[in-house]
Amino acid sequence: MQGNLNEIDIRSILQLIELGQRTGQLLVEASFSKQDDLTQDESIRYRHSKNSRKQSWFVFFLNGQIIYCQAGESNLSRVDDYLRYYQVETKLDQKQNISLATQNVPEYGYLWTLLERNIISPKIAHSIIQRLVHETLFDLLSLHQGSFIFRQGAALAPQLISFEIGPLIAQITQQVQEWKRLYPQIQSPEQIPILVDTAELSSSLSLATLQKLQHWADGKTTLRQLARYLNRDLLTLAKAISPYVQQGWLQLVDSATTSLALTPDSAGQDHDHPRIVCIDDTTTICEAVESILKLHGYEAIALTNPLEALGLMFQLRPDLILCDIAMPELDGYEICNMLRHSTAFRLVPIIMLTGKDGFIDRVRARMVGATDYLTKPFDDSELVMLVEKYVNYKSFMGTPKKYKTC
Template identity: 70%
Template sequence: MRGNLSEIDIRSILQLIELGQRTGQLLVEADFHNSEQTIKDKANRHRHSRNCQQRFWFVFFLNGQIIYCQEGDSNLLRISDYLQHNRVEMQLDEQQLASLGLDHATEYGYLWALLERNMISPKVAHNIIHQLIHETLFDLLSLHQGNFIFLQGVALAPQLTSLEIAPLVAKITQQRQEWKQLYPHIQSPEQLPIIADIVQLSSSLPAATVSKLQQWADGKTSLRQLARYLNRDILTVAKVIYPYVQQGWLQLVYSGTTNLKIQIEDKETEKNHQVRIVCIDDTTTICETVESILQQQGYDAIALSNPLEALSLIFRLQPDLILCDISMPELDGYEICAMLRQSTAFRLIPIIMLTGKDGFTDRVRASMVGATDYLTKPFGDTELLMLVEKYVDLQTCVGTETRYKTC
């Protein structure tokens, strides 16, 4: 059995394997064209780069039940995370790893090696395998494009446990639906939490909770890793931090934004405050033009061409003014503006909408979501600078309750 995920989805494939009580392995390949992986892929690349990466997964079956799942090949990082929760150190050397002899299932063989050496108990190994299966299917059930092949054959051996497909898929499907409700504030299990407002956190949460957040929200630990360390599923962890992300107290970034974060931190250490302006526009030429115009006038201008990445980064950037295109794929300017206005950190920040047409409807909609003003494209240097200076000056001259006005 083989085919394309655009013709049959993962859930249906698993159901067929279960109904047929098949034994063997399923290989799934994807190239980031599903929605969540597209987000992650774009956020991990510079806007001028268009490299495409592929990911693949293995699912192993015995008589129509799942006995193991794994993403990629020969990666022990997941095992390491789970063993950290159970306070077990990985102690097999390269020669011992090579002797495991399990193609495409090194981490499964590693668990068995630990069991045989009495370094973990059967209960711990059983729990880790269940969690590995759960998190792999959580990703697989979100795929809508890619290829698959099921190879019927001898089961992966030895077996420690097996799971019925129907109840497992039903549970994870429900979790996927709840996960979508956290979007776009939380987009991917691979996002890295960072504390953006320690003052608000400290005043609203117990000291012990803040201490734990400071420990884990270091910009190096992903939500998925955090779930492994805490022995919780990814949805539970995401729901716990969601209110803090929504308020702007915690920020979620992707590992590919590291260089930008460093630039932000460097600029935050400058003694003299420089007015920071963020431009969100999916057109690269607009981004570069705005950056050039504003930087020549001494502004700290940062252009972001991925609206989803921008929404994640903007809480960290803390701009004094935002320029936001209206028409963008995946997330338009109206949605971004409305989301930002829900956060106390952005209720008084001027947001100027960039529109390709001077229409009354656009102006009304922009006003309804809380936009400060709008600028029609194409615009010249003078138009842009006059509008920016209008609201930058307004910020320095009036009280906090009137820092912006709606258009």
């Protein structure tokens, strides 16, 4: 059995394997490039993936039940992340590490080696396998393109645990749907949380909770790693931090985006000049807006990738947003609507840029929460006058800088 995910989805493939009580392994591969027609979720995955060109997953079955899942060519770091929670020191010698590296499923062999040496108990191994299966299926059930092949054959041995497919995919599908509702504040398991406003957090949280946040939000640990370290479900963790992200007290940094070279300190700090962000997939428009606004004393940042721009909004914290309407992947209406669902952007002026001077476009812009619109092509004076209407430069320079929230 093999094919493409645009013909049959992962859920259906798993159900067919369960129905046929098959034994063997499923390989799923996805190759991403900037030219691909990606869904929103896959575009985010492409940005955050450490191996953005190609990703693979393996699912192992015994009589129609799942016994293990592995993400790509694992380097054992996933297991080590969970062992950290149990404060387990592996102490494997070089010969054993080399032996594991040559196995077809090194993670699974690693766990069994730890079991055989009594470094971990069957209960801990059971828990780690369950977590690894869940997180791998979470990624797979979020996938909408790629190829797959199922090969019947001998089962992965020995077996410690097996999972019924029906209840498992029902549970994880629900989690995937709930995860999507956290967008755009939380976009990817590979985002890194950073504390921005410790003062506000200290007034809302206990000292013990704040200290834990300060310890884990170190600018290096991703959400997925944090979930492993705490032995918690990724969705539960994301829901717990979501209110702080919405308030702007906690920030999620796109680890794959380096073009702006934002540091944890500079990304969230107050800025001396009004910060204007322009989102437009046309490079000439972006360059023109940057040039015009910088000449008039504004800090102007132009972004041509709408998906990337949406993630960066929570780092840049602009005082005004210029957003084109007609863009691929995400149009201006969708971006405006998503930002307005965050308390951090409820009062930030959003001006829509459009090549159409039509009544319907204006109505739609207002319906999604746009503040105003500017018809292209526009001249220097039109742009500056509209920006000055909503961002008073002199007033900005003469008052304490605080990002607008409600």
